[in-house]
Amino acid sequence: MILLSSSGLWAFSTLIGASGVWALWPIPASLETGTSALTLPSSFTVDVAVPNAPWDLVQAVAQTQSYLENDKLGRLVVGRGANDSNAIQNGTPLSGLKLTLAEGSQVSSISSEAVKPLGNRSEEYTLIIPQDGSQATLTANSTLGLYRGLTTFTQLWYYYDGVIYTLLSPIKIVDKPAYSYRGFALDTARNYFPVPDLTRTLDAMSWVKLNMFHWHITDSQSFPLQVSLYPELADNGAYSPKEVYSESDVQYIVSYAAARGIDVLLEIDTPGHTAVIGTSYPDYVACLDASPWATYANEPPAGQLRFAVPEVVNFAASLLSSIAQNLVSKYFSTGGDELNTNCYVNDTVTQQQLNHTGMTLNAALNTFTQATHGALIAQGKTPVVWEEMVLNWNLTLSNETIVMVWISSADAAAVVEKGFRIVQAPSDYFYLVSSLHPVLSVTTTLNQQDCGAGAWLGNDSAGNSWCDPFKTWSESYTFDPLANLTEAQYPLVLGGEQLLWTEQSGPQNLDPIVWPRAASSAEIFWSARQPSGAPLNVSEALPRLQDIRYRMVQRGVNAIQLQPQWCALRPHACDLDA
């Protein structure tokens, strides 16, 4: 229907019946749809034709059915589906969905598949939904693949006046991810997030097929992780006795995640970002609570591990390995970002140690890193580090080490040049909020830090607000994971993640600040391109992102409004050039 206004100007047009594929996020690798209506009757069943179906697959099917029944999402058009009534009434009831594994597939749990080494996880699936109401089929090579397919299946259905329906049949989807690492990083140290916030975040991640939860669990401000070998760390370092993660909490999170196809990458950032350890071991920490903090740290409080001291080396290696040994993940991050050298220049203990051994600071860091990484590798873990460990220091790192590129998207090439696999976490695209204040006296390249929430330090008001603009979903969405790389280097890009540093966030704003923005990277790293092969396009994407945003809200995740609802109901009517 094309609306003519009285002034004679053409208004935007809406095509009757064209529901498009707005619900799918991330967009599948290959997608064929029709225009026939199907409904989901109460008799719709899911047939799990998988022998000895693992418990987490059974749970996933139940959760799928729950989403199908409860999403009750009205299609994002004016009238929310009222105009679909005719189509719905003439729609064909879909009898059921049958899940099968391809011949020769191993029947193992979603949870076990999810924590395999990154290249080994099978996430592909084929979903076929005929238009005649006969049983739809979902096939995959693993239960994890089936899980991904179920996730897609739930995104197809709308609700109007008691009927669950789609207007898109017949549907054929053949799908698989472009990248194996598709993450979301959360900092639970600057501010604490109770376990239900984490499980809800994992749910939302699973809806957009994110598969790596990068848990930045400790930092200078707090140490909420209970470690049985070192109970004092949380006793002294957590914000309060309630604001902790017990070992059971961690196991629960890991288990909850794995059942949703998500691997948990725990990070204990070292040797910087460790002031809080000084509340238990003041001797282990240089420049502890030093003032002015800006001389010794990127943000208060100052304090970094005395990594030149053998006892500290042993402590760190013991701490990290005692944590890692309880984790099923193959990956463990030791962090390594933003090491402030002033801190050590002025530290008598460190200087004495370096003089005594004749080592440079760099050599001492190398010894420290070899110890911590060595301990992790001995446990079968692959270490993960921030880019400075490769770009700012001369360290001997295992070839297997995965490097997170964050300072700017340009650094990816520099790291890849050295032969390391990388995860793209660029602050200029993927930081949901800034973590840092660009302390002018510290030599950093933080000027391009994502921000958008203004300075959080005290006594630092107006005018001086330095932060770059908030990174909208569409700015993140334009990120090119392969920029500046040669084709031969492409395989070294494992994927990427968006990150929430929580100096200015907490449970109160977790959902709206993360969602749906963090879905941008979900599509960049699953889909990478449109099904046609065309590059991802913000104009094409927005209606689909709106859909997943509204569906998230239906499912209890408080995703933020991206636009006036008027715009959400009229795809493209609020485009810049509409």
Place this chain on the structure above:
Amino acid sequence: MILLSSSGLWAFSTLIGASGVWALWPIPASLETGTSALTLPSSFTVDVAVPNAPWDLVQAVAQTQSYLENDKLGRLVVGRGANDSNAIQNGTPLSGLKLTLAEGSQVSSISSEAVKPLGNRSEEYTLIIPQDGSQATLTANSTLGLYRGLTTFTQLWYYYDGVIYTLLSPIKIVDKPAYSYRGFALDTARNYFPVPDLTRTLDAMSWVKLNMFHWHITDSQSFPLQVSLYPELADNGAYSPKEVYSESDVQYIVSYAAARGIDVLLEIDTPGHTAVIGTSYPDYVACLDASPWATYANEPPAGQLRFAVPEVVNFAASLLSSIAQNLVSKYFSTGGDELNTNCYVNDTVTQQQLNHTGMTLNAALNTFTQATHGALIAQGKTPVVWEEMVLNWNLTLSNETIVMVWISSADAAAVVEKGFRIVQAPSDYFYLVSSLHPVLSVTTTLNQQDCGAGAWLGNDSAGNSWCDPFKTWSESYTFDPLANLTEAQYPLVLGGEQLLWTEQSGPQNLDPIVWPRAASSAEIFWSARQPSGAPLNVSEALPRLQDIRYRMVQRGVNAIQLQPQWCALRPHACDLDA
């Protein structure tokens, strides 16, 4: 206790027992405190020594007691009050609080006092809390003043290990607001907010003594307000049948607000911002849904009332007065911002009308405005408009008209020059989120628009994000309401408000995006200065803002984290220069 780190550097110091006055926001006009501990025993009673105490005062007392019992806010220091144990154990139980009105005071309800003309409301109070446990006294000249005092009283108390206490007695507070208009504006048209979101917002407003709820209830995108004389407006213009405000909803909000000392200023923005009226009266609207919208509007959809047409003039006057007649407030806003003249230049109907009457567009706007304002004035209402009605057009407005200055803080002087009373709503300080995209082809002065959430239009990604940084609480806090004005003009500044435009907000992020930032203006316009007479200071203020932020969370308002909790527990430790 002063901490010495091993490196010999001085760490920050904490003074035992110095709890300061961090809890009070806005800071009272005059404040004397001591260092003696008082506790609130279960036998604590509030004696309402007011004859025929109005129902809303009785409710306020009950709500006060509820806050006292349930806030359970641990003092914002390391240990959350554990170090106060000794003081608490030696604390004196406070027997009660007596409320009285000064002799000669009229006993009327909070609700009736709250909606008096702005200069006539009595909000002052005196609160005296002796250190010996004898009855505290709260006196005022009105029940509204008592309400303000009760609000302050609830901010004094902390909780540790089962005991409610303060460390500040004896306390003497003599308090009154510097400005009569202290507001918060919410746009419920770009996105809809259910009534509970509004009542919760009113509660939070009351906790910081905000007294004007500026309800921007309709706009181009939706018309959620049910008007009995024009039911089609909401029938066709609301986002859905559920996303409406019935007349009862409005009355409930007005009543709920008034009982909390808040007057509701409703705004029906005209003649711009009215595209949605075209869904019922297409003939009344020029450039309805015109494309490209950017030629005809600041944001989509385009559409503005044909104010040159007599039938439209009558309609608007009738609409506004039919709404206003049901409202107790003395104030009603007709809006009048961002009128796009292209819209009328190209509108045949408008041009024909102007030719027919020989009027200019300006003259027609004058006729329109005289009609709408005339109708409101006839009902005893004072019209409120946006600054363009005074600065961009040559209109005959009543001297009583209140003008909201928003484009930039510099325009205040220009408006005041013309003799109008103003409300400060500057986008460069007080916009919590941007409302607009700086459409380059439209001549506006919006470049300094507060933003921070990036562009919300579609097809408008990265790099082009034009928005200025997000306005932090401290940037807002540095606003000077009297800048560029002569002392003789000061009385024309009624006060100010912070504003949430909701193109990119909804119920999901309402609390964290508004609070505690909107408390900045609450202090600017209640306190204006520190009790000492010194100007407001962001360094001094932050610990108190943190306190009210944490208290808001205890009371069920999801105020955002301003800093890492580590900083909240160590006032000034995270200052820029700490």
